[in-house]
Amino acid sequence: MTAPAKVWEYRTLITNLAQRDLRSRYKKSLLGWAWSLINPATTLGIYTLVFGVFLSVEAPLAGNGHSKVFALYLFCALVGWNSFAGGVNTAMQSFLAAGGLLTRTYFPPEVPVVAGSLTVLTQTAVEAGILLCFMIAIGNIGLSTLLIVPILVLLTLFSFGIGLLVALLNVRYRDVAYLVAVGLQVLFYATPIVYSESIVEKHPAAATALKFNPMTHFVGAMRHAVYLLQAPTLLNWIVMVGATAFTVVVGWTVFAHKAPQFIEEI
Amino acid sequence: MSHPIIVDGVSKQFRLQADRPNSVKEFFTRRDRDRAKTHFWALDDVSIEIPQGSMYALVGHNGSGKSTLLRCIAGIYRPDAGQVKVSGRISTLLELGAGFHPDLSGRENVYLNATILGMTRKEIDRAFDDIVSFAGVEQFIDSPVKVYSSGMYVRLGFSVAVHVQPEILIIDEVIAVGDEQFQRQCFEHLYKLRRDGVTIVVVTHGMATVQTMCDHAAWLDHGVLQEVGEAPAVALSYLRRVNQAEADRQDLEAARAVEKAKADADAGSGPADAGRPVIGRSREADKVPSRPRITTAGEHWGGGEVTITSVEFLDQSGKAVTVVGERSALRIRIGYEASGVYEQPTFGIAVHNESGLHVTGTNTRLAGRSTGTISGRGWVEYDVDRLPLLAGVYEISVAIEDQFSQHTFDRYDRGWTLRVRHDGEQAVVGLVDIGGDWTLGADHSG
Numbered sequence: 001m002t003a004p005a006k007v008w009e010y011r012t013l014i015t016n017l018a019q020r021d022l023r024s025r026y027k028k029s030l031l032g033w034a035w036s037l038i039n040p041a042t043t044l045g046i047y048t049l050v051f052g053v054f055l056s057v058e059a060p061l062a063g064n065g066h067s068k069v070f071a072l073y074l075f076c077a078l079v080g081w082n083s084f085a086g087g088v089n090t091a092m093q094s095f096l097a098a099g100g101l102l103t104r105t106y107f108p109p110e111v112p113v114v115a116g117s118l119t120v121l122t123q124t125a126v127e128a129g130i131l132l133c134f135m136i137a138i139g140n141i142g143l144s145t146l147l148i149v150p151i152l153v154l155l156t157l158f159s160f161g162i163g164l165l166v167a168l169l170n171v172r173y174r175d176v177a178y179l180v181a182v183g184l185q186v187l188f189y190a191t192p193i194v195y196s197e198s199i200v201e202k203h204p205a206a207a208t209a210l211k212f213n214p215m216t217h218f219v220g221a222m223r224h225a226v227y228l229l230q231a232p233t234l235l236n237w238i239v240m241v242g243a244t245a246f247t248v249v250v251g252w253t254v255f256a257h258k259a260p261q262f263i264e265e266i
Numbered sequence: 267m268s269h270p271i272i273v274d275g276v277s278k279q280f281r282l283q284a285d286r287p288n289s290v291k292e293f294f295t296r297r298d299r300d301r302a303k304t305h306f307w308a309l310d311d312v313s314i315e316i317p318q319g320s321m322y323a324l325v326g327h328n329g330s331g332k333s334t335l336l337r338c339i340a341g342i343y344r345p346d347a348g349q350v351k352v353s354g355r356i357s358t359l360l361e362l363g364a365g366f367h368p369d370l371s372g373r374e375n376v377y378l379n380a381t382i383l384g385m386t387r388k389e390i391d392r393a394f395d396d397i398v399s400f401a402g403v404e405q406f407i408d409s410p411v412k413v414y415s416s417g418m419y420v421r422l423g424f425s426v427a428v429h430v431q432p433e434i435l436i437i438d439e440v441i442a443v444g445d446e447q448f449q450r451q452c453f454e455h456l457y458k459l460r461r462d463g464v465t466i467v468v469v470t471h472g473m474a475t476v477q478t479m480c481d482h483a484a485w486l487d488h489g490v491l492q493e494v495g496e497a498p499a500v501a502l503s504y505l506r507r508v509n510q511a512e513a514d515r516q517d518l519e520a521a522r523a524v525e526k527a528k529a530d531a532d533a534g535s536g537p538a539d540a541g542r543p544v545i546g547r548s549r550e551a552d553k554v555p556s557r558p559r560i561t562t563a564g565e566h567w568g569g570g571e572v573t574i575t576s577v578e579f580l581d582q583s584g585k586a587v588t589v590v591g592e593r594s595a596l597r598i599r600i601g602y603e604a605s606g607v608y609e610q611p612t613f614g615i616a617v618h619n620e621s622g623l624h625v626t627g628t629n630t631r632l633a634g635r636s637t638g639t640i641s642g643r644g645w646v647e648y649d650v651d652r653l654p655l656l657a658g659v660y661e662i663s664v665a666i667e668d669q670f671s672q673h674t675f676d677r678y679d680r681g682w683t684l685r686v687r688h689d690g691e692q693a694v695v696g697l698v699d700i701g702g703d704w705t706l707g708a709d710h711s712g
Contacts, residue, residue, distance in 0.1 A: 010381075010384075012381045012385075012386055012387060013381040013382055016377060016378050016381045017378070020367055020370060020374070020378055023370065023374070024367060024369045024370055027369050028369075101365050101382070102342070103337070103342060104342070104358070104360045104361045104365070105340070105342070105358050105360065105365060105382050105383065106340050106341040106342050106356070106358065107382055260343070260344045261344070263342075264280065264343060265281070
């Protein structure tokens with residue numbers, strides 16, 4: 001039986017694990033689920049203040065032809081970024097947390113990582129919903145907005161592929177968690193999130209580097225579809241699909257091959 | 267007979283955790299290390315076949331590889347060599363409350379745990395009430411499991427594991443956590459499952475469980491299979507090894523104590539020091555006056571209402587012996603002390619030979635002998651005019667039970683060794699002399 005088929009067999013467990021994570025996440029906290037919104041809202045507020053107001057980074061004209069809201073221009077990219085960073089981090093945590101369980105009962109080791117991805121997807125869906133509410137409020141909505149669904153699904157799969165790899169390595173070398181934290185920080189600024197691609201035009205090396213970062217294309221696609229109300233470029237699509245296919249195939253192959261051995265060391 | 271579990275030449279190697287690289291430098295410089303030094307074999311070429319519908323025990327001391335073998339069977343570990351063939355739905359109970367999330371309620375955990383074991387939501391809905399009532403936690407099912415007692419934890423875990431309708435059930439030493447009543451309930455349920463054809467594999471340290479409940483057993487020592495076979499025989503071999511090790515250790519300690527005493531005496535220690543052991547001994551004696559310490563090798567259990575205070579083998583002249591001749595008279599004298607008044611208690615003995623064969627056994631109830639009412643101290647004797655046992659080493663078990671042999675007051679399993687000496691007359695071979703004689707005759711019809 002192939003690994004995906006095995007995982008499909010355990011779909012009830014996956015949904016149950018995801019539910020468990022979601023339910024227990026905010027237990028004993030007064031604000032509960034509100035926390036899942038307070039976090040991104042704070043980030044959005046700080047970046048808008050620093051980059052939009054103090055550094056006066058200017059947002060391009062939105063798709064509706066009259067709005068120019070830096071906060072929403074930023075929010076489009078942040079939804080994508082949060083999905084990615086959350087996906088990678090949650091993959092690591094959920095695999096480590098399920099480690100004890102994996103040494104006591106049998107189920108495919110991919111299961112907790114898939115469940116983790118599902119919880120992140122839920123969170124992303126909530127954030128995307130809020131983004132769309134704002135877009136509707138300023139009347140910046142079009143057919144291209146619908147593309148947000150395939151873009152975020154691809155992004156979730158992309159993060160899942162990377163998540164499998166780092167989750168696996170993190171079990172053996174706990175350095176990986178720190179490395180990932182540093183890596184995500186670098187990648188955040190190496191992706192045009194708090195700025196637009198146009199500001200690096202004067203630095204050809206940096207511009208090239210951005211093009212090679214798959215996240216540039218995911219974030220770009222989000223902005224095209226939701227803010228500019230245009231279809232993402234062909235290059236965006238090619239990179240997104242290519243990168244996703246690559247990480248999922250490589251990540252899963254390595255994971256399926258090595259996980260049973262690594263689990264014994266948890 | 268079909269074998270739903272076939273373990274074929276399975277070996278499993280683990281890396282010693284201490285050997286993990288601790289720094290980046292070590293990681294890059296320590297490539298060429300001797301694998302034999304950095305790894306150990308948790309299982310070494312183990313092959314067993316577990317028959318359908320049997321209760322199979324894995325025995326051995328801690329760290330002998332039992333749990334590793336269970337995990338290989340359950341598919342959690344991948345063997346380094348050999349293979350495990352399993353056909354049927356497996357349910358595992360390897361650790362207390364494995365898979366329980368402390369913050370979630372009992373109800374949520376039942377659903378979660380049952381899905382881990384492969385049940386669908388509908389199946390769980392149907393079995394839910396049974397699971398909860400079997401575990402006896404109805405009242406607490408909506409409380410988070412972190413407030414559960416360890417007994418409640420294990421009950422709920424066991425209950426889920428046995429209600430997922432497994433074809434194969436794998437249980438590590440967890441039932442021992444529950445109280446007496448729950449343990450009985452568990453064993454009863456295991457019996458029921460076995461009657462329904464469920465194959466059960468258990469790891470246990472309770473040799474009484476192995477001997478009375480299991481059909482087959484395998485004994486592992488340091489990952490190497492020592493013996494496979496009928497459960498009682500395997501349990502006996504294992505016990506014998508344990509007893510031997512214990513005796514060796516005691517001998518060693520005694521030798522050390524003697525040496526130390528000598529050294530102390532040489533050093534001229536004070537009177538206070540010299541007196542201490544004596545006080546210790548007498549205090550101990552005060553505490554349990556009714557239960558003199560019988561030093562025997564065997565397993566010992568019972569309620570203690572009536573205790574066995576001594577067992578002696580007497581020869582014709584009434585002298586206590588440990589060796590008797592073939593075909594000589596033997597009297598087994600059992601001293602007891604009753605803590606109350608008991609009617610018609612049953613006194614019994616059993617004889618096993620060295621390889622665990624049950625040679626004979628009897629008790630006063632089977633023999634139809636009234637034992638009246640007993641209280642306080644007393645003794646019973648079992649007389650044999652002419653011992654039919656041939657030369658060898660025999661192990662004697664002694665038990666005192668209630669009137670119906672349902673409750674054990676005190677029992678020493680294979681607690682005493684009786685050696686039977688060869689008496690020079692080599693007329694019979696085997697285990698016993700059935701005491702027959704030959705007569706020759708001719709048929710006069712022709």
